[in-house]
Amino acid sequence: MSxxxxxxxxxxxxxxxxxxxxxxxTRAGCGTLLVLxxxxxxxxxxxxxxxxxxxxxxxWSEANEHILVAGGGDGSLQLWDTANHSAPLRVAKxxxxxxxxxxxSQTRGESLIVSGSWDQxxxxxxxxxxxxxxxxxxxxxxxxxxxxxxxxxxxxASASGDGTLRIWDVKGAACRLAIPAHKAxxxxxxxxxxxxxxxxxxxxxxxxxxxxxxxxxxxxxxxLGHTYAxxxxxxxxxxxxxxxxCSYDFTVRFWDYSRQQPLLDTVEHHSEFVxxxxxxxxxxxxxxxxxxxETVKVYTPACLSVGAHSAAP
Amino acid sequence: MSELxxxxxxxxxxxxxxxxxxxxxxxxxxxxxxxxxxxxxxxTAASSRSSPEDVVVxxxxxxxxxxxxxxxxxxxxxxxxxxxxxxxxxxxVGLSPERLGDVCVGNVLQPGAGALMARVAHFLxxxxxxxxxxxxxxxxxxxxxALFNVAGAIRSRAIDLGLACGVESMSLRGIGNPGDxxxxxxxxxxxxxxxxxxxxxxxxVAERFGVSRETQDAFALRSQQNAAxxxxxxxxxxxxVPVTTKFVDDEGKERQVTVSRDEGVRPGTTLEGLAKLRPAxxxxxxxxxxxxxxVSDGAAAVLIGRRSAVEALGLPVLGVLRASAVxxxxxxxxxxxxxxxxxxxxxxxxxxxxxxxxxxxDFRLRFMKDLGIPPEKVNPNGGAIALGHPLxxxxxxxxxxxxxxxxxxxxxxxxxxxxxxGTGMGAAAxxxxxxx
Numbered sequence: 001m002s003x004x005x006x007x008x009x010x011x012x013x014x015x016x017x018x019x020x021x022x023x024x025x026t027r028a029g030c031g032t033l034l035v036l037x038x039x040x041x042x043x044x045x046x047x048x049x050x051x052x053x054x055x056x057x058x059x060w061s062e063a064n065e066h067i068l069v070a071g072g073g074d075g076s077l078q079l080w081d082t083a084n085h086s087a088p089l090r091v092a093k094x095x096x097x098x099x100x101x102x103x104x105s106q107t108r109g110e111s112l113i114v115s116g117s118w119d120q121x122x123x124x125x126x127x128x129x130x131x132x133x134x135x136x137x138x139x140x141x142x143x144x145x146x147x148x149x150x151x152x153x154x155x156x157a158s159a160s161g162d163g164t165l166r167i168w169d170v171k172g173a174a175c176r177l178a179i180p181a182h183k184a185x186x187x188x189x190x191x192x193x194x195x196x197x198x199x200x201x202x203x204x205x206x207x208x209x210x211x212x213x214x215x216x217x218x219x220x221x222x223x224l225g226h227t228y229a230x231x232x233x234x235x236x237x238x239x240x241x242x243x244x245x246c247s248y249d250f251t252v253r254f255w256d257y258s259r260q261q262p263l264l265d266t267v268e269h270h271s272e273f274v275x276x277x278x279x280x281x282x283x284x285x286x287x288x289x290x291x292x293x294e295t296v297k298v299y300t301p302a303c304l305s306v307g308a309h310s311a312a313p
Numbered sequence: 314m315s316e317l318x319x320x321x322x323x324x325x326x327x328x329x330x331x332x333x334x335x336x337x338x339x340x341x342x343x344x345x346x347x348x349x350x351x352x353x354x355x356x357t358a359a360s361s362r363s364s365p366e367d368v369v370v371x372x373x374x375x376x377x378x379x380x381x382x383x384x385x386x387x388x389x390x391x392x393x394x395x396x397x398x399x400x401x402x403x404x405x406v407g408l409s410p411e412r413l414g415d416v417c418v419g420n421v422l423q424p425g426a427g428a429l430m431a432r433v434a435h436f437l438x439x440x441x442x443x444x445x446x447x448x449x450x451x452x453x454x455x456x457x458x459a460l461f462n463v464a465g466a467i468r469s470r471a472i473d474l475g476l477a478c479g480v481e482s483m484s485l486r487g488i489g490n491p492g493d494x495x496x497x498x499x500x501x502x503x504x505x506x507x508x509x510x511x512x513x514x515x516x517x518v519a520e521r522f523g524v525s526r527e528t529q530d531a532f533a534l535r536s537q538q539n540a541a542x543x544x545x546x547x548x549x550x551x552x553x554v555p556v557t558t559k560f561v562d563d564e565g566k567e568r569q570v571t572v573s574r575d576e577g578v579r580p581g582t583t584l585e586g587l588a589k590l591r592p593a594x595x596x597x598x599x600x601x602x603x604x605x606x607x608v609s610d611g612a613a614a615v616l617i618g619r620r621s622a623v624e625a626l627g628l629p630v631l632g633v634l635r636a637s638a639v640x641x642x643x644x645x646x647x648x649x650x651x652x653x654x655x656x657x658x659x660x661x662x663x664x665x666x667x668x669x670x671x672x673x674x675d676f677r678l679r680f681m682k683d684l685g686i687p688p689e690k691v692n693p694n695g696g697a698i699a700l701g702h703p704l705x706x707x708x709x710x711x712x713x714x715x716x717x718x719x720x721x722x723x724x725x726x727x728x729x730x731x732x733x734x735g736t737g738m739g740a741a742a743x744x745x746x747x748x749x
Contacts, residue, residue, distance in 0.1 A: 054328075073324065098328070118331070142331065161334075185335065204335045229335040248335060
């Protein structure tokens with residue numbers, strides 16, 4: 001293959017469905033959204049759509065199991081329906097640079113989408129996508145990650161190239177906290193699924209920091225081990241203090257930040273940057289990751305198997 | 314990782330820039346770094362870390378470059394020029410010549426490439442007989458080839474430290490006797506092309522690659538202006554070794570002169586003046602005395618060694634040799650040599666060019682554009698058109714000038730030395746200045 005197809009992100013929400021958004025890094029003007037189904041025999045392709053630019057992130061709807069939203073290199077958000085073969089349901093082009101992150105809120109009573117862009121703004125949308133409900137400014141660098149709190153309605157975290165982790169309140173359209181979490185770019189953040197005050201950040205400085213928002217002067221823990229920038233991290237849906245991170249160092253690492261020695265395991269099954277990962281919400285401790293080596297891997301790391309560590313309360 | 318295609322797209326470049334910014338050296342608070350691109354793009358960046366096995370440049374000096382036949386060195390034998398720089402380099406760093414594992418001298422015009430001359434210079438400098446010396450001739454690149462040879466001996470662990478030099482007196486020797494060549498030469502196209510005069514190869518390149526007289530003159534003007542500015546600002550003062558030598562005037566009287574300034578620089582050069590010059594090689598040609606490299610006298614010496622040995626002796630590191638390449642090109646357009654050698658060297662080093670010292674290049678503008686090298690990065694202190702081109706010396710001289718300029722700028726940076734080579738070759742080397 002004469003160009004690089006990097007698989008940028010993935011999102012597992014169903015028992016058996018995975019979506020991927022590979023982006024051809026070398027040709028502006030080419031992106032594909034893939035929906036894969038996990039069966040006993042492996043992963044099969046259920047649906048795929050082409051987009052005129054790379055796609056950098058994807059999120060499933062919480063309300064409708066057929067709907068997903070993707071963020072594109074052309075600054076657009078598109079809403080897709082797995083029942084519709086050809087075109088997106090809706091396209092919204094407001095961001096003026098790449099949309100690098102999209103998330104669909106999970107808290108009861110709201111169906112909101114948040115997008116973060118390299119244009120340094122965050123936008124909040126409803127599924128109509130026209131127009132955005134609010135645009136939030138404050139970051140002084142590209143935005144890499146915007147993630148809804150699973151606990152607090154209308155609240156999301158953002159990670160930026162400006163080195164700060166920010167916590168936002170949509171109703172007040174304001175940034176509530178700006179934490180200078182790293183001296184380098186922060187490429188990923190995620191909320192703990194069991195403690196509404198805990199957020200983790202992953203940075204170009206090769207560290208993961210776990211923060212308690214009630215005391216932001218220093219992190220609760222700093223997880224060392226990766227040798228290159230951390231591209232994405234995710235808290236486990238099943239274990240309060242367990243999280244996973246993937247990195248440009250080709251590895252995926254699993255951590256329990258409540259331990260003295262937090263690193264549980266290092267998985268080295270890729271031959272290129274690992275840039276996406278997620279936990280399966282329905283099959284405990286199953287993880288899927290994706291890499292610039294053009295592979296997607298679904299596995300259950302031994303360090304997470306039942307009984308290996310403290311269970312969730 | 315697979316090769317990148319279509320990389321001229323600015324959107325793609327922007328995304329690669331962002332991603333590149335995530336890779337080492339990392340951890341700084343810069344939001345948007347300058348592009349630091351590695352051709353293979355993998356997470357393991359090529360050779361940007363320091364290793365005890367690195368071949369490093371410790372120090373270098375050169376004589377001023379004199380105008381052949383008329384300038385201050387016109388009556389100076391090359392061994393005197395060579396001896397002056399060899400002694401100066403070692404004296405500057407306080408190194409005893411016994412420590413040298415070998416000495417290699419680039420030379421073109423002396424009989425046997427100056428093998429005897431070099432040994433004489435060696436003893437004139439008071440080097441012990443225990444240190445060996447030899448010479449190398451790869452035409453215009455000889456001074457750089459000398460450095461490649463010494464680097465090779467260091468890498469193969471034959472030696473720890475060596476002196477790479479270059480010297481030429483074009484006053485005392487001309488191209489002269491080409492040697493004993495087969496009569497079949499004239500029946501073999503490529504062989505016959507090897508004896509085409511350099512000026513004609515220059516015309517060939519101009520014609521075939523569409524380089525106009527105006528473009529060549531503009532490049533020549535830049536060379537002169539840059540050299541004049543550098544000279545006025547004293548940028549060459551540190552690297553030049555003043556040489557006191559005999560000079561015979563028009564009446565045959567001999568006196569002593571001290572040569573400490575490059576004689577070829579013409580601060581008053583203008584485009585109008587250059588435009589008035591007649592073509593020197595072909596009646597309707599574009600190559601003139603003003604936009605060609607000059608015939609010159611000079612010498613340079615560079616001390617290099619394996620980093621571990623250099624550090625063990627407490628010697629400084631001025632630069633690191635990161636890549637070397639020599640390529641062959643058609644003899645009749647030998648001027649295109651750098652256009653092939655530079656990418657080969659850059660690829661080896663995994664680097665994008667930041668500063669280039671490109672010799673004998675009266676029309677590299679075309680190729681600089683093709684290679685994507687910004688013109689202000691080529692010969693910022695002048696090149697062979699203004700400074701001159703003493704054949705065997707030039708390669709070594711360029712290394713001295715390049716590293717001194719990078720040092721003057723202070724920041725960690727990479728630089729390239731390159732030249733075309735008569736009979737159809739190009740050579741290039743990538744050096745890293747480690748930063749103040």
